[in-house]
Amino acid sequence: KAGVTQTPRYLIKTRGQQVTLSCSPISGHRSVSWYQQTPGQGLQFLFEYFSETQRNKGNFPGRFSGRQFSNSRSEMNVSTLELGDSALYLCASSPGLAGGSDTQYFGPGTRLTVL
Amino acid sequence: AQTVTQSQPEMSVQEAETVTLSCTYDTSESNYYLFWYKQPPSRQMILVIRQEAYKQQNATENRFSVNFQKAAKSFSLKISDSQLGDTAMYFCAFMKHGSFQGGKLIFGQGTELSVKP
Numbered sequence: 169k170a171g172v173t174q175t176p177r178y179l180i181k182t183r184g185q186q187v188t189l190s191c192s193p194i195s196g197h198r199s200v201s202w203y204q205q206t207p208g209q210g211l212q213f214l215f216e217y218f219s220e221t222q223r224n225k226g227n228f229p230g231r232f233s234g235r236q237f238s239n240s241r242s243e244m245n246v247s248t249l250e251l252g253d254s255a256l257y258l259c260a261s262s263p264g265l266a267g268g269s270d271t272q273y274f275g276p277g278t279r280l281t282v283l
Numbered sequence: 284a285q286t287v288t289q290s291q292p293e294m295s296v297q298e299a300e301t302v303t304l305s306c307t308y309d310t311s312e313s314n315y316y317l318f319w320y321k322q323p324p325s326r327q328m329i330l331v332i333r334q335e336a337y338k339q340q341n342a343t344e345n346r347f348s349v350n351f352q353k354a355a356k357s358f359s360l361k362i363s364d365s366q367l368g369d370t371a372m373y374f375c376a377f378m379k380h381g382s383f384q385g386g387k388l389i390f391g392q393g394t395e396l397s398v399k400p
Contacts, residue, residue, distance in 0.1 A: 201386035210393065211374065216386030224387050258328060262386065271318070272388060274328035 169195055172261050172275035180281045186247040189278045191259030193240050199223075199264025200242040201272060202234060205256040214257075217242050218264045246280075254282045285310045287377050289391035296365045297399055303350075304360045304394045306375030312336075314380040317351065317358045318388070321371040331373070334358065336380075365398045372396075 173192045181187050193200050201224075202214040213226040217236035234244040240261075246253055256277045262270035286309045296302035308317070319331040334342045334351050341349050346366075350359045362369055375391040 199386050201388070203388070211388075211390040213387045213389070218386070226387070256326060260328075260386075260388075264386070271330060271333055272386065273330065274320075276325070276327050 172259060172273055174259050174275040174278050176278060178279045180283060181249050182283050183249055183251060185249050186245060187249060187280060188243055188245045189257055191242045191275060193261030194273055197261040197263050198240050199262045200236060201260045202244050203258040205258060249282045251282050255280060285377050285389050287375050287389055287391035289375055289394050291394045293395045295397040295399055298365055298367060300365055301361060301363045302365055304373050306358045306391055308356050308377050312379055316378045318376040319360045320374045320376060323371040367398050367400060370396060370398045
């Protein structure tokens with residue numbers, strides 16, 4: 169099976185812009201989770217989608233949003249970008265059937281740089 | 284709230300030797316899962332091993348094994364016969380069990396492991 173794919177792999181944006189990141193899960197997986205990784209804060213959970221519904225959410229401002237499509241592909245959007253949004257954004261997929269306790273498999277990440 | 288602590292920011296080991304990475308966690312949950320992930324320089328996060336809290340037997344995957352001490356809330360990773368390809372950042376992670384707790388891994392700060400030839 170193909171792994172989790174994320175596009176684009178690298179992005180450079182300026183403050184105030186918005187950005188959309190995409191994640192395609194492993195075939196058959198219905199749960200997609202998003203994480204932000206920074207040197208200062210480490211790995212932090214953003215949100216999780218299952219069957220097009222947000223099932224769990226981390227402590228991030230409303231500028232961070234996401235959605236999931238019927239084919240389980242997911243997008244996350246960050247509006248009004250700030251310098252502090254520069255990070256590696258990781259997407260992970262899992263079958264999503266074990267009460268949300270499945271093992272997650274990660275994509276290669278999208279490196280976002282905000283200038 | 285759950286927290287995960289890795290007290291060793293950096294470690295090094297000689298090739299073919301054994302090394303143990305430490306992890307402690309704090310939770311009031313009785314049913315949960317623990318994971319070790321590795322992140323090599325490529326930044327690809329790779330699952331190393333998974334442990335269910337209700338299982339007393341320690342998980343093992345080839346050269347990787349864990350020492351899970353539920354009462355002490357400790358979850359260490361032992362790497363035997365270390366290889367150069369084991370050089371990576373290692374993250375310990377916690378996940379609650381059950382519906383509506385979906386998909387949320389709580390990570391420690393990581394331990395950077397260098398395997399030296």
